[in-house]
Amino acid sequence: xxFEPLLETRELVKSFGAMMxxxxxxxxxxQGEIHAIIGPNGAGKTTLIAQLAGExxxxxxxxxxxxxxxxxxxxxxxxxLGIARSFQIxxxxxxxxxxxxxxxxxxxxxxxxxxxxxxxxxxxxxxxSALEVLDRVGLAExxxxxxxxxxxxxxxxxxxxMALGTRxxxxxxxxxxxxxxxxxxxRMISVLRGLKQEHTLVLVEHDMAAVFAxxxxxxxxxxxxxxxxxxxxxxxxxxxxxxAYLGDEEALAVYA
Amino acid sequence: MVKQKYPDLRQIVLLFVLxxxxxxxxxxxxxxxRLFTRIMIYAIVALSLDLxxxxxxxxxxxHAAFFGFGAYTxxxxxxxxxxxxxxxxPAAILGSAAIAAVIGAISLRTSGVYxxxxxxxxxxxxxxxxxSLEVYGGSDGMPLASRxxxxxxxxxxxxxxxxxLVLAFMLLTLFFSRRMVQSRFGMVIQGVRENERRMxxxxxxxxxxxxxxxxxxxxxxxxxxxxxxxQSLYISPAFMHxxxxxxxxxxxxxxxxxxLFGPMLGALFLLLTEEVLSGFTEHWMILLGPLxxxxxxxxxxxxxxxxxxxxxVV
Numbered sequence: 001x002x003f004e005p006l007l008e009t010r011e012l013v014k015s016f017g018a019m020m021x022x023x024x025x026x027x028x029x030x031q032g033e034i035h036a037i038i039g040p041n042g043a044g045k046t047t048l049i050a051q052l053a054g055e056x057x058x059x060x061x062x063x064x065x066x067x068x069x070x071x072x073x074x075x076x077x078x079x080x081l082g083i084a085r086s087f088q089i090x091x092x093x094x095x096x097x098x099x100x101x102x103x104x105x106x107x108x109x110x111x112x113x114x115x116x117x118x119x120x121x122x123x124x125x126x127x128x129s130a131l132e133v134l135d136r137v138g139l140a141e142x143x144x145x146x147x148x149x150x151x152x153x154x155x156x157x158x159x160x161x162m163a164l165g166t167r168x169x170x171x172x173x174x175x176x177x178x179x180x181x182x183x184x185x186x187r188m189i190s191v192l193r194g195l196k197q198e199h200t201l202v203l204v205e206h207d208m209a210a211v212f213a214x215x216x217x218x219x220x221x222x223x224x225x226x227x228x229x230x231x232x233x234x235x236x237x238x239x240x241x242x243x244a245y246l247g248d249e250e251a252l253a254v255y256a
Numbered sequence: 257m258v259k260q261k262y263p264d265l266r267q268i269v270l271l272f273v274l275x276x277x278x279x280x281x282x283x284x285x286x287x288x289x290r291l292f293t294r295i296m297i298y299a300i301v302a303l304s305l306d307l308x309x310x311x312x313x314x315x316x317x318x319h320a321a322f323f324g325f326g327a328y329t330x331x332x333x334x335x336x337x338x339x340x341x342x343x344x345x346p347a348a349i350l351g352s353a354a355i356a357a358v359i360g361a362i363s364l365r366t367s368g369v370y371x372x373x374x375x376x377x378x379x380x381x382x383x384x385x386x387x388s389l390e391v392y393g394g395s396d397g398m399p400l401a402s403r404x405x406x407x408x409x410x411x412x413x414x415x416x417x418x419x420x421l422v423l424a425f426m427l428l429t430l431f432f433s434r435r436m437v438q439s440r441f442g443m444v445i446q447g448v449r450e451n452e453r454r455m456x457x458x459x460x461x462x463x464x465x466x467x468x469x470x471x472x473x474x475x476x477x478x479x480x481x482x483x484x485x486x487q488s489l490y491i492s493p494a495f496m497h498x499x500x501x502x503x504x505x506x507x508x509x510x511x512x513x514x515x516l517f518g519p520m521l522g523a524l525f526l527l528l529t530e531e532v533l534s535g536f537t538e539h540w541m542i543l544l545g546p547l548x549x550x551x552x553x554x555x556x557x558x559x560x561x562x563x564x565x566x567x568x569v570v
């Protein structure tokens with residue numbers, strides 16, 4: 001892990017009406033780390049991810065990627081700069097085959113797509129890369145199944161595979177373990193650990209076991225504010241965090 | 257793109273329909289030759305709407321505008337002495353494409369119900385424009401003196417020649433459209449239909465793809481319009497009335513969206529039903545209505561789905 005900042009936000013502010021969902025967020029994501037963002041429900045985690053991905057525009061503040069100000073870039077432009085996102089609510093192409101889901105992701109940044117004649121299935125290089133990506137998330141054997149027929153856990157894996165397919169520098173993962181059973185979560189944890197070699201990950205997750213197993217750095221968000229940031233040990237012993245998680249204290253204690 | 261085993265029922269149906277179409281003029285009944293020419297032209301329009309509706313997920317309620325615009329292009333050019341199909345037909349295609357580029361650039365910024373309404377509004381604008389354009393017949397429309405010429409190669413005035421030419425164009429359109437929906441561009445368009453937000457987050461500037469798809473569909477519709485002007489030798493604003501857009505929508509939905517071939521069957525089915533039922537009563541819509549409801553409720557993929565099973569056509 002180096003200490004180069006890959007992504008940085010300064011004073012990020014976003015309100016919906018009177019409700020301030022991002023109240024001046026400073027975030028510093030280093031190259032090569034798994035940076036977890038945790039916080040109670042309604043803390044503004046998904047809104048933050050949406051602003052990083054370019055789906056929502058902040059009211060004020062800046063977002064920089066590799067020193068370049070990307071605050072005003074639309075979603076697709078950020079994707080080509082290397083930011084990929086997986087969605088909290090599974091957002092795959094249900095009617096496409098598993099392979100085609102990833103092929104589409106690869107197509108996004110691979111040459112232009114105004115090709116009207118040649119059968120999409122004939123681009124064997126892209127298909128081979130897509131299979132490799134599927135292999136990394138453990139779905140290679142399911143490549144030719146219609147995506148809608150995958151189990152929930154597999155759909156979550158595909159969700160990550162699609163984000164990976166755009167060959168990102170930075171992966172924004174919004175609750176990749178959402179709705180998963182213990183066994184599926186275990187598998188996802190090992191998938192994500194495998195990604196760490198090549199990618200920087202920002203991980204929003206409620207599953208504390210997963211966070212403590214993976215994170216190099218944890219940022220704690222409460223009501224749109226960063227109340228703490230640090231390593232796993234620092235966060236565990238932080239009194240503010242314990243207070244924010246009052247009632248959920250057991251969740252923290254279990255892994256203490 | 258799930259691989260299919262060959263031969264399957266849909267190919268048999270396709271071959272059967274094709275064979276039937278090849279033989280129509282052989283019966284020597286002018287009425288049927290003309291009827292089926294008209295059906296094939298509408299099959300081309302329905303197919304073009306399927307590109308945006310079935311594959312792109314864009315519910316355009318103004319598709320007849322491009323159809324009518326193509327027809328008027330041929331009519332107006334003929335009025336000014338341009339008889340050659342080599343000039344008039346490309347003009348119809350390019351004209352419709354240009355209009356679609358403008359309409360699409362504005363209306364594709366909306367989606368859902370708003371998109372339906374705005375395409376409808378644009379189409380009605382065009383309708384009233386030609387409705388009040390007295391130089392070219394206004395609300396009465398205008399007759400054409402004769403069909404276009406093709407440098408003496410074939411006589412389009414001959415109903416059989418014209419029939420086979422339209423058939424050839426219909427098959428070509430189907431072939432090109434099939435290539436297109438299976439191409440990279442086609443995959444992107446279908447991805448947009450399934451989940452536009454995800455496509456944008458993957459890095460696709462989706463607006464461009466939708467606009468290009470919209471323009472291509474309009475160009476094909478404009479071409480069909482050029483053909484219908486030649487077929488009927490009469491042009492009126494009725495070609496672009498919103499009820500005509502509705503008819504084309506019905507063909508697509510009835511036949512089965514997102515299958516290209518289905519909407520063509522839809523055109524065949526709707527126009528034949530109209531022909532047969534209107535022989536019994538002028539209120540034939542009363543009979544067609546319930547039939548439509550039954551098909552939409554019980555066969556999600558339309559007539560084509562009934563025939564070939566509701567397979568995924570992605």
